[in-house]
Amino acid sequence: MLNTVILVSSGMVGLAMLLCLWRLLKGPDITDRILALDTLYINSIALIILLGLYHGSAMYFEGALLIAMLGFVSTSAVAKYLLRGDIIE
Template identity: 70%
Template sequence: MLKIALLLVSGMVCVALVLNLWRLIQGPDIADRILALDTMYINSIALIIIFGMYMGSPLYFEAALLIAMLGFVSTAALCKYLLRGDIIE
């Protein structure tokens, strides 16, 4: 029963990823595109965790943590670039 629920939830997360991709492509403002990119990496982390639960392997949780750290740094760098025009002062 858990496997069916995980497959159903992974399908919903995939639909959310497609909708985020649509917002990333069609976003009217650069801030909307950055927010869509941020949401896409959060959804991809959720998809990796769901896949790790499905396979029963703790290795996927470490990969999700690594993607979370890289996603946070990239979002912070993009926002700093938008505000100041440069990343390194």
């Protein structure tokens, strides 16, 4: 039963990732594209965690944590670049 729920949830997260990819490519403004990229990496974290639950392995959770750290740093760097025009002051 749990495996079925995980597979259905993975499909929904995959659909959300496709919609975020569409917003990333089609976004009318750069801020919409940055927000879509941020949401895309959050959805990828959710998909990796669901995969870890499905396989029963803890290695997937470490990968999800790594993607979360890289995503936070990259989002804040892009936001700082848009606000000030450079990343390093």
